[in-house]
Amino acid sequence: MGDSLKNIPAVLEYLDQAGWKISKSAAYKHKKEGKLRPAADGMFPVKAIEKYAKQWLEKKDGSGTLDDLQEATARATLEKLQAQARHWDTKTKIELGEYVHRNKWDRELAARARVFRSDMENFIRAQVSEIIRIVEGDPEKAPDLIEFYLDHLEAWLNRYSTPKTWKVSE
Numbered sequence: 001m002g003d004s005l006k007n008i009p010a011v012l013e014y015l016d017q018a019g020w021k022i023s024k025s026a027a028y029k030h031k032k033e034g035k036l037r038p039a040a041d042g043m044f045p046v047k048a049i050e051k052y053a054k055q056w057l058e059k060k061d062g063s064g065t066l067d068d069l070q071e072a073t074a075r076a077t078l079e080k081l082q083a084q085a086r087h088w089d090t091k092t093k094i095e096l097g098e099y100v101h102r103n104k105w106d107r108e109l110a111a112r113a114r115v116f117r118s119d120m121e122n123f124i125r126a127q128v129s130e131i132i133r134i135v136e137g138d139p140e141k142a143p144d145l146i147e148f149y150l151d152h153l154e155a156w157l158n159r160y161s162t163p164k165t166w167k168v169s170e
Helices: 008-017 024-033 046-056 068-095 102-126 128-135 139-161
Strands: none
Touching (some): 008 024, 008 046, 102 128, 102 139
């Protein structure tokens, strides 16, 4: 068969051989509705027939009617809708305070770390004489020194982990 077919019976034969399911009355009806259009010379171009079949007909084996472009468009539309749903879900959670911007979170952690470091440095500098007094230069008193440190460690960790409103510049 050439690049064009001369009439509906030839189109029906071509579609039948290509594995498309269509009746004679449906073909004439589709021509009347403008789904199956002849070219200006009255002939039916094979490319137009194939496009028509993919868009409007089912295969004899029962496969669908959507062509590759339509399937890709449907898939893209679904992905877009899912992405929009995720976006709006995230936006809602941000507005409800369930999410914190990463930069703000990082600044708050840095502020807490500064407090933690400051507590440790201040303790070491301020308590050096107490440390010397506790151990009196005696290695046997190491457990007493460890207990002293651990007591203060609990205070540092408590101060570090206490929920507070930290003033962080944006």
